[in-house]
Amino acid sequence: MRLDADEREFMCSGHAACPGCGAVIALRIFTKAMGENTILVIPASCTGVIVGVYPQSVMRIPVVHAPMPAGASVASGLRAALDMRGDTDTTVVAWAGDGGTFDIGFQALSGAVERNEDFIYVCYDNEAYMNTGIQCSSSTPYGAWTTTTPGQDWKRLRKKNIVEALVAHRIPYVATANIAFPEDLVRKVKKAKSIKGSKFLHIFASCPPGWRIPSEISVKTARMAVQANIFPLYEVEDGVRYTINYKGKQRPVQDYFEVQGRFSHLTAEDFEQIQKMVEEDWELLQRKAGDQAADACIQSSSAKRAIKPNKVF
Amino acid sequence: MKQVLEGNSAVAEAVRLARVQVISAYPITPQSHIVEVLSDYCATGKMDARYLRVESEHSCLASLVGAACGGVRTFTATSSAGLAYMHEMLHWTAGSRLPIVMAEVNRALGAPWNIWSDQTDSLSQRDTGWIQLYCEDGQEVFDTTLQAFRLAEWVNLPVMVVMEGFLLSHTYEPVDIPEQEEVDRFLPPYNPAFKVDTKNPFTVNSIAPPSIYMEIRHDNAVAMDQVPERFDDVEKEFEVLFNRRYGAVEAINCDDAEIILVTSGTITSTARLLLEDLRDRGEKVALLKMKMFRPFPVELVCRALKSAKKVAVIDRNFSSGAGGIFLQEVRAALCNRQDRPLVFGYVVGLGGRDVTKAVLEEIYKATKDGDVPSDKSVWIGLREVKHAIGR
Numbered sequence: 001m002r003l004d005a006d007e008r009e010f011m012c013s014g015h016a017a018c019p020g021c022g023a024v025i026a027l028r029i030f031t032k033a034m035g036e037n038t039i040l041v042i043p044a045s046c047t048g049v050i051v052g053v054y055p056q057s058v059m060r061i062p063v064v065h066a067p068m069p070a071g072a073s074v075a076s077g078l079r080a081a082l083d084m085r086g087d088t089d090t091t092v093v094a095w096a097g098d099g100g101t102f103d104i105g106f107q108a109l110s111g112a113v114e115r116n117e118d119f120i121y122v123c124y125d126n127e128a129y130m131n132t133g134i135q136c137s138s139s140t141p142y143g144a145w146t147t148t149t150p151g152q153d154w155k156r157l158r159k160k161n162i163v164e165a166l167v168a169h170r171i172p173y174v175a176t177a178n179i180a181f182p183e184d185l186v187r188k189v190k191k192a193k194s195i196k197g198s199k200f201l202h203i204f205a206s207c208p209p210g211w212r213i214p215s216e217i218s219v220k221t222a223r224m225a226v227q228a229n230i231f232p233l234y235e236v237e238d239g240v241r242y243t244i245n246y247k248g249k250q251r252p253v254q255d256y257f258e259v260q261g262r263f264s265h266l267t268a269e270d271f272e273q274i275q276k277m278v279e280e281d282w283e284l285l286q287r288k289a290g291d292q293a294a295d296a297c298i299q300s301s302s303a304k305r306a307i308k309p310n311k312v313f
Numbered sequence: 314m315k316q317v318l319e320g321n322s323a324v325a326e327a328v329r330l331a332r333v334q335v336i337s338a339y340p341i342t343p344q345s346h347i348v349e350v351l352s353d354y355c356a357t358g359k360m361d362a363r364y365l366r367v368e369s370e371h372s373c374l375a376s377l378v379g380a381a382c383g384g385v386r387t388f389t390a391t392s393s394a395g396l397a398y399m400h401e402m403l404h405w406t407a408g409s410r411l412p413i414v415m416a417e418v419n420r421a422l423g424a425p426w427n428i429w430s431d432q433t434d435s436l437s438q439r440d441t442g443w444i445q446l447y448c449e450d451g452q453e454v455f456d457t458t459l460q461a462f463r464l465a466e467w468v469n470l471p472v473m474v475v476m477e478g479f480l481l482s483h484t485y486e487p488v489d490i491p492e493q494e495e496v497d498r499f500l501p502p503y504n505p506a507f508k509v510d511t512k513n514p515f516t517v518n519s520i521a522p523p524s525i526y527m528e529i530r531h532d533n534a535v536a537m538d539q540v541p542e543r544f545d546d547v548e549k550e551f552e553v554l555f556n557r558r559y560g561a562v563e564a565i566n567c568d569d570a571e572i573i574l575v576t577s578g579t580i581t582s583t584a585r586l587l588l589e590d591l592r593d594r595g596e597k598v599a600l601l602k603m604k605m606f607r608p609f610p611v612e613l614v615c616r617a618l619k620s621a622k623k624v625a626v627i628d629r630n631f632s633s634g635a636g637g638i639f640l641q642e643v644r645a646a647l648c649n650r651q652d653r654p655l656v657f658g659y660v661v662g663l664g665g666r667d668v669t670k671a672v673l674e675e676i677y678k679a680t681k682d683g684d685v686p687s688d689k690s691v692w693i694g695l696r697e698v699k700h701a702i703g704r
Contacts (some may be wrong), residue, residue, distance in 0.1 A: 037511050041379065048547040057516040062509045064382050067401055070375035073367065077335060077376030078509065080363040081383025090511050106654055108375065111368025196409040 005032035005186050008060075015058040017050045020215025022205030022222060025179040026124045027095070028069060030203070033189035036061060037090045041078060043071035043105060045097035046123070046131040046207075069104045072112035075119045085118040091193055092119040098139035099129045102160050113169045113198040120192045120199045123162065126207035132212045141230070143274055145262045146210075154265055158277070163202055163236070170239030171198040178204040180223030184233055184245055191235075206233045212261020224256040229282040234289065242289035253278050262277065318488045320481040321346035323451045324390065324416045324474070326488075329360050330496040331414075334385035334503075337365035337376040339395060342428050343478035344418040347390040370395040374402035374413070381411035382517055384508025386462065389413070392433045392478060393420035400438065403471075407442025407533060409518060412465030412472070412503075415443075416458065419578070419629075420478040421664040429665020430477040431677035432578065434632035436606070436638040442533055444472040444540055445607040447577045451486035456557055457604075462590055463500055463547045468536045475606075477629075479665065480579045491555060499554050537608045544605065561605035564617035566592070570599030572680055573618055573654075575626040577603040580661070580668050584627075587673045598677060603639060613647040618647065621654040625680040627673070628690060629662040636660070636690035657683060658690040666694065 010031035017024040023046055031038065040059065042048050043066045052058050066074040071094040079092045096105055101123035109121060128146045129135040136146040138160040149155040166174045172195045177185040185203065192199035206222040210213040225231040226246055230253060233246040254271045257263040266274075318326065324347045328336070336355065338348035355364040363380075367373045370391055373545055377387040391399065396417055406413055421431035435445060446461065448454045454476050461472040476482060509517060541561050550638055552558040565588065576584045581602045591598045618624055624647075628637025635641055638656030641681045647653040657680045662668040672694055679691065 039511060040508055049520060051519070052516070053520045053522055057519060059516065060514060062511060063516040063519070064379065064509060065516070065520075066375065066378070067405055069371060070378070070402070070405075073372035073375035074382075076365060076367070076372075077337065077379030077387075078383045078671075079379075080335045080365060080376070081380040081385040081508075084361075084363060084385050085383065087510075107369060108372045111372055114368070115366065131323035160540045 003029070003186050005029070005031065005183055006035050008032070010036065010060045012058045012060065013251055014056070015050050016052065017046070018065055018209055018215070020206070020208040020218035021046070021050070022126060022207060023047055023120065023181045024098075025219070026185075026203045026205045029179070029182050029185050030168070030189055031121065033186040034091060034093065034193060039064065039078060039090060039092050039287040041066050041071055041075040043093045043094070043096050043098050043100040044068035044131075046126070046183065047095055047097070048130060054116045068100050069108055071100055072109040072121060075121070076112045076115070079117055079119055079291070094119060094121045096121070096123055097131070097138045098123060098127060102138045102162050110169065113166065113171045113200070116171060116197045118196055120201060122148045122201045122203060124203045124205040126205050126210060127159070128207075128210050130207050130210045142277065143257070143266050143270060145265060152265070166200040166234045167197075167239050171200065172196070172238055172288050173199040173235070174202075175200075175235035176202045176204070176233055177225050178222050178231060178233060179206065180219045181226065181233060181246070188235065210262070212264070213259060217259060221256070221259055224251060224259070227251040228253045228256040229278055230256060232285055234280065234285065242285070243287045244285065315487045315489050317485050318451060319346060319483055319485050320451045320476055320543050321418070321483065322350055323352035323488045324458050326490050327455045328388050329354055330491070330493055331359070331388075331459060331462045331500055332386065332502070333362055333388040334378065335363050335365065335368050335387045336389065337373045337380070337382035337387070338389050339370045339373045339391070341370075341392045343393040343482045344390045344392040344395070344416065345356070346422070346482070347416055357393070367503040370398040371402060374399045374406060377413050378402065378406055378409060378411060381413050382409070382509045382527050384503075384505050386503040387413045388415070388487045390416035390418065392418040396434050396438060397422060403438055403441035403443060406471045408493050408529075410464070410469040410533070410536070412469055414458070414461045414465055415471065415473050417473045417475045417480045418478050419475060427664040428478065429662050430480050430629065431665065432477070432628075432638070433632070435473060435475045436630045437632070438473075439607055439638070441465050442470065442537070442643055443468055443607060444537070445475055445605070446472065447475045447604055447606060448481065449579060449581045449602065451481065451484065451488045452557070453559060454481060455488050455490070456551065456555070456559070459500060460494065460544075460547050460551055463550070464540070464544055466503055467504075467543050467547065468539055470533075470536055470540070474664045475578075477578050495554055499551060503622060506515045538599040541605065541607050541610050541613065559604055561610045562613045562617060563602040563604065564599070565602070566599040567601060569597060569618060570620065571597040572677065573601050573621040574673070574677065575601045575603060575624060575639060577606070578629065578637060580627055580629060580673070583668060583670055584673055587670050587677070591677065606639070606642070609642050609646065614643060614646045615650055617651075618654055619650070623657060623680050624654045625657045625659060625676055627659050627676060629658050629663055629668065631663060631690070640690055659693050660690040661693045
């Protein structure tokens, strides 16, 4: 299977990620879809380390490292400078983790997208502060163990719905994507690149050490999150037009939880409750998408055909 | 041409004439007039610049870091809590060697709330790696802002142009504003050696391990150490075109004085008047105005103070547990010199309280009559407070 993306690699081997790292898979596919006229702004995150320690870099495109709260704001300024230089070919991308997006970077992100800054903001989401040692973030899901939600004090709060928060800003394009669905990811990256204004991509990226999974099931685990409707694939245009991109094989949430050590403390009753929460969320999303009538259905069914899980990844 | 301008407007005029390309700002009293004027200039086409209306000061300086990495001339203005909120980005800017220029309008820090003049906000950022230049009047504010761009781009370090809230920011004075062509002769277009560009990909600020972090910091130190000399060069160029110069420090009558008052900012103007009176009465008194605080111009300070018996450092700022901040720096500068003067320290005018000629004369008398300086700064003009203060 071939991706509809640049033949060239913009991320070289020799990076500093753990085996099976979802962030690296996401970044590799993302940069291939973007092409060479791309500048990455990377606030403090696993990726900030992965892309290389001075004087080495694994990236073939420019990278600007930024303080943790400053992904969206540094990207805003860089865009302004390129505009003043008359460079309209280059796309500025902020590439942040969930901590740098849901938590400490949220204010700058909200400000930047309210100004409808012309950039792509990517949150690759591994659902905790993985770089600092698996601490709980507001993206950590209900039920999860982390080093700051230890033992019986596991997280009993919902994951923040970052997509809806961005949708509420009525920006031109918000989409979720997943490392296990590379064609869908590539299509969304290209779509984001073609739109003026603020674009937000939320990419689900598994973390073997943080999720307590073997590295070889990293992609499979990410895929199960979509199949269990825990991380639905969908996109929202102009804050109103919802399109669900995956309505294929479905699984109970238990399948997804059982393979991960971070959920090993959960009981049958917990699974039942989580299944109910997920179904509520899924129905709500379907209602939002269902209101859109015929064209959305056509788009979602064609998208569904395009994103069958494949064997390459 | 001379115009009667508010201090804040003098800054804005300098920024316009400097052809700044990206401005980012968040409102805070008493700075807001600067960016109101600049946003108007951007909106009406008087400036060819992008104005970023950010949601906080942290994002303000972060966005300028992004813009300066992109190779354009940048400016912002802030005060007090806004500067404190930028703290992380202040370090980041200097570490990135970006020549960002900021107008810092001194205002007291809370709690309790107070919007009036007090230098503790800028001085508490002394270790962030920014050059700091303190101004005395509207003309100096204008001139220093222009000079700041030239200096910053020469040494690749950010510059804070510091002026007191209301006393300078909201005071109208005649300011000589040159023509654009004259300013263009002084300040060439910004063309940095490095700018982020997809045609020449490189990484900015990747992790620097212990094997290289010290060398990178040492480069900052070397750049900072050049600043007194480079500033002198900038002033020479400026003087040729505009016939004005200030000096990193200004020593007035210091050669034959027994007591030297050390001041910064607007207190200097009041001290100049006192100096005339006291000299008329035959007092052997002098004045040292501190314009440059970072880098601290040790050599210039020691040279100016070397013949004095006593020095009185007057601080409109305070570091709790250590005293006036200029006092600490002056003492540290002198400590290894032979025959150093006694150094007295006074805290005045915090939170915008007036510092009159009478207050300065009281300081002069206390210094003249004092035998041994207190280790701490002496607080001048404290009122008797009748209500209970928690102990």
